[in-house]
Every structure is written in C-alpha cells, then in structure tokens.
Amino acid sequence: MKLNVVILCVLFTLSQQAASPEKCVCELNHSQRVFPHDKLQAAESNVTYCNSRITPQKTKELESLLLGLERRLEQLHKDMSILEAEDDGQLYGVLSLYIIENEMVEIKQLVDKLNSTTLGHKHLTADTLLQLDDLNKEMDDLQTFDSMGVVKARVRIKHLTANIDICRATVNSTVAPTQPSYGTCPYGHLLNVTGPRVYTAGEYPGSYPFGAWGRDPKPDAGKRNWYWMVILTSSNIYAHYVRFYSSLSALIIGVSTPGNVLIHSSNPTTNTIQGPNVVLYGEALYYNCYNKDAVCRFNLTSKAVTTLQLPKGTRYNSKANFCWLEDCYSYTDLDLATDESGVWVIYTTTQDFGNLVLSKVEMGQEMMLGQTWHTSVYKKSATNTFMACGILYATRFVSKSIEEIFYSFDTATGKESFNLGIFINKMSSNIQSLNYSPVDQMLHAYSDSKLVSYKVLFG
The missing domain is CATH 2.115.10 (Tachylectin-2; Chain A)
Incomplete structure (x- = not known):
C-alpha cells in the first residue's frame, strides 16, 4: 500500500513539470558595475546651477556701483569747493553743509553696498571653485562606469534629435527672403x-x-x-x-x-x-x-x-x-x-x-x-x-x-x-x-x- 502512494506522488510531480515545457528561468551574472544615472543627473543639475549663478549681470552690477561712486565723489568735490568759497572766516553756508552731509550718507551707502557685493562675489567665486573641483572628481568617477558608452550614446542622441529638428524646420520652412538680415550681432544684445x-x-x-x-x-x-x-x-x-x-x-x-x-x-x-x-x-x-x-x-x-x-x-x-x-x-x-x-x-x-x-x-x-x-x-x-x-x-x-x-x-x-x-x-x-x-x-x-x-x- 505504501509503495503505491510513492509511485503516485512521483507521477504527479512529473506531470506538473511537463505541463509547462516553454517556461525557462535563467540566472544572469553581470561582471560590470551598474551605471549611476542618478550621479550623472546630479552633476548636470550642478552645472546648470553654476551657470545660473555666474552671469554677466554680476559684472554689470559691480561696474554700475563703481560708476555711481565715481560720479558721487566728483559731485562731492564740486560741492566742497562751493562750501569753501562761501567761508566768511567764521561761518559756513548751512544749506551747503546739509547738502554735503546728505552726499556723505549716500556715498557711505554706496561703499557699503559695494563692499557687500564684492564680498558676495568673493564667496560665490570660492563656492563655485569648490563645486567645480567636486564636479571634476564626479566626472572622472563617472567615466570609469561608462564602459558601455552610456554618456556617448546620450550625446549622439542629442545630436540626432537636433538634426531631426533642423530637418523638420527645413522641410516646413518657406522660401528665404531675398532681402538680407541685418540683425546678426557677434557680441549679443x-x-x-x-x-x-x-x-x-x-x-x-x-x-x-x-x-x-x-x-x-x-x-x-x-x-x-x-x-x-x-x-x-x-x-x-x-x-x-x-x-x-x-x-x-x-x-x-x-x-x-x-x-x-x-x-x-x-x-x-x-x-x-x-x-x-x-x-x-x-x-x-x-x-x-x-x-x-x-x-x-x-x-x-x-x-x-x-x-x-x-x-x-x-x-x-x-x-x-x-x-x-x-x-x-x-x-x-x-x-x-x-x-x-x-x-x-x-x-x-x-x-x-x-x-x-x-x-x-x-x-x-x-x-x-x-x-x-x-x-x-x-x-x-x-x-x-x-x-x-x-x-x-x-x-x-x-x-x-x-x-x-x-x-x-x-x-x-x-x-x-x-x-x-x-x-x-x-x-x-x-x-x-x-x-x-x-x-x-x-x-x-x-x-x-x-x-x-x-x-x-x-x-
């Protein structure tokens, strides 16, 4: 009786395995490290952030402040000359003194703003240099992962996408005007x-x-x-x-x-x-x-x-x-x-x-x-x-x-x-x-x- 039970169990097991002959399970052992896409995206985000912080407006801001300070100092010198001319030996013109006092306050405000702006730019430069060093290290590290050409493939995809856009624009474009375009400027706006x-x-x-x-x-x-x-x-x-x-x-x-x-x-x-x-x-x-x-x-x-x-x-x-x-x-x-x-x-x-x-x-x-x-x-x-x-x-x-x-x-x-x-x-x-x-x-x-x-x- 026991022998019959064992034989039935074996037959049942064989029948279960034979019911799905198309299913196969494989185990893949990959020797390469997984490419860290998150690190690459973080590096791209850091580059974008740096570009947004370092702009021509920073230089323009400093130059405007320096120009304003230069003009105020010239005006102060003129007003001081008027004040000296008003000296009667004992008293100065009260009105001129008030004007010069106001100008001194404005000059101090300009100097303070110039100092704070310069200090801010100094910190910005230092922070940016540190970020650039970190980015260089991260990019060197990322290059070791790129054995499968992931970064190169991304660059190629971007170029192909740009070329497709150009082709589409060319196909859909109208005939170019015979008149020349005068708006091209090598310097920008x-x-x-x-x-x-x-x-x-x-x-x-x-x-x-x-x-x-x-x-x-x-x-x-x-x-x-x-x-x-x-x-x-x-x-x-x-x-x-x-x-x-x-x-x-x-x-x-x-x-x-x-x-x-x-x-x-x-x-x-x-x-x-x-x-x-x-x-x-x-x-x-x-x-x-x-x-x-x-x-x-x-x-x-x-x-x-x-x-x-x-x-x-x-x-x-x-x-x-x-x-x-x-x-x-x-x-x-x-x-x-x-x-x-x-x-x-x-x-x-x-x-x-x-x-x-x-x-x-x-x-x-x-x-x-x-x-x-x-x-x-x-x-x-x-x-x-x-x-x-x-x-x-x-x-x-x-x-x-x-x-x-x-x-x-x-x-x-x-x-x-x-x-x-x-x-x-x-x-x-x-x-x-x-x-x-x-x-x-x-x-x-x-x-x-x-x-x-x-x-x-x-x-």
Whole structure:
C-alpha cells in the first residue's frame, strides 16, 4: 500500500513539470558595475546651477556701483569747493553743509553696498571653485562606469534629435527672403552703457553747441585711428566742411593735423550740411542735404556729392525734430547712423503720422534706398537714435544729468521693446547727436559743444 502512494506522488510531480515545457528561468551574472544615472543627473543639475549663478549681470552690477561712486565723489568735490568759497572766516553756508552731509550718507551707502557685493562675489567665486573641483572628481568617477558608452550614446542622441529638428524646420520652412538680415550681432544684445570714457571741450571750448563726431567704421589704410568732427558753424544749423584728427589725443588737445575738407566754399548752399546728424562711412560723409528731404554723400577722395531722394511725404526743414518736454533739437528731421553693416537713415513721413521710419542705405556708385521698416514710436517722443548690429535704439530726456535708452527695434525679427531702461550719465544737459562706432563699440555724443564717449556693453 505504501509503495503505491510513492509511485503516485512521483507521477504527479512529473506531470506538473511537463505541463509547462516553454517556461525557462535563467540566472544572469553581470561582471560590470551598474551605471549611476542618478550621479550623472546630479552633476548636470550642478552645472546648470553654476551657470545660473555666474552671469554677466554680476559684472554689470559691480561696474554700475563703481560708476555711481565715481560720479558721487566728483559731485562731492564740486560741492566742497562751493562750501569753501562761501567761508566768511567764521561761518559756513548751512544749506551747503546739509547738502554735503546728505552726499556723505549716500556715498557711505554706496561703499557699503559695494563692499557687500564684492564680498558676495568673493564667496560665490570660492563656492563655485569648490563645486567645480567636486564636479571634476564626479566626472572622472563617472567615466570609469561608462564602459558601455552610456554618456556617448546620450550625446549622439542629442545630436540626432537636433538634426531631426533642423530637418523638420527645413522641410516646413518657406522660401528665404531675398532681402538680407541685418540683425546678426557677434557680441549679443546691448546690456549697458558705461562711462564717460572720453570727456573733452575739444578745439573750440564753449563754441558751436550743435555738431557731431566719431570714427569711420570702414577707413582707408593708415586712417584707422582717425577721428572726424562736424560743427554747425552757421546759425547752429548749417556746415560746409568736415574736420579730421589723426588720433584721440589730437582730438582732445585740439590739434587737427589733416585739417578741414571743404564740401563747398559757401555755407549754406546746395548739397552742404543741414542739421547735426552726420556720419562717416567708407571715406564718405552722409548727412541731410541743405533744404532737401534727401541724403547727401560727400566723397572725401573725389569731392563729389551724390544724393538719395527719400520717399514722398518725408518731413524736413525742422518740421519733425527730436524733442523732449521743454524743447526740441532744431533741424534733426533726418538722423544718419552707422553700424557693422553700413549706413542707415531714420526719418518720418506724413503717411506714418510722425512715427519713426528706418531705411537701409544701399551703397554703390549711386545710392539706393534699401529695405524699410515702420516703427510704433513717435519721433518727437525721442531725443536721439542710433544703430548697433542691425537694431535701432532710441533715447529720451530724463533729467539734465540722465538720458535713457528706452526703445529698440530689431530689423531681423521686427520685434519692438519700449522698456529697455538703460541710462546714460550726461556731462551736459543736451545731447545733440549720438553715433555708435562698431570699431570699438563706443557711443560718441556731441553734448552742448563737448565731446563725450561711452562704452557699450553687449552680452
């Protein structure tokens, strides 16, 4: 009886195993270590965090504080001189003392903020260096795990994904426009304007309040360091020559070795200069022709003048000036500007109801009006315009010591911005003309007969 039971149990076991012949269990012994994806993600997060903390804004913040401190110290020195002049031997001017006391408090606040900012940047640098050391160690450690090429595979996948996106964009894109794009800038967007870097009364201190100065972005050989200046010598409206200086030092001390290049012996007359908005590009002077709604080009070599007629309805002869609340700058209907790509003209027409119009001046034996953009900013709400990397910038009067770059128009995208909030510290109440120099990324301002330049910061 017992024997029968054993045989039945064995048969039952065999039948159970034979019922699932397709099932198989394998044991895998892997000699490689498991790749630590969590460590790689942590390293990528740390890199992103470092990039977010170390930004150009940190440098901009320090430079702004230093500039503010410099200006306050200069003002304190002036006020101290006034206070000394008020000394009658026993008493000082009480009002001046209050002013100086307030200035000292503001200077102390600036110094405290500068110290705290510098200390914060020092700690940030130290922390970042430690994090970089840790990241280097972690990456070295991660490389030992990458025997199966996980990181390389991720890089390849990212490249493939980017290529797929490019292909999709190419397939879905429309035909490229025949007109060139002027908005490409190797420096990035305009972030700030610092300075002044140059501040001089020039060759004619206190005389000729209207004019312009700057550098040729495309000079002839041997003239890379030259500067030019145009002063309105007749009624603060007209000029008939351009004056050259062989270096910045010569400009500051007022020694013009090359001297004047005359457009005409009479002033004013046909095709001489009207208004302060003048630029030099490629050994040619561009300006508003006398008594015309047109751009004149004076070739410095041949002494020939060619003209470019602007569209019908263009305002001229001081009918569409740059303005601020209390005053306007006479005969600023047309503004000429240069940047990395060439020459531009900014104006307004009756069809645009006083809004700024921007056109590219296409150069050749005969000038032509190239692509044109219509903006939403009212001409008389601005005090100046300039171009940088295909972007139009407009300024407005804030106070006698501050001018604001408040507006931009990107010719590549058509995007407008009305709240840039970039401030220029003025050395005089008015800026009659403003030219950007792509040679050294400087803004050259002609300000109540003074020559002032500012450094443009991109990023």
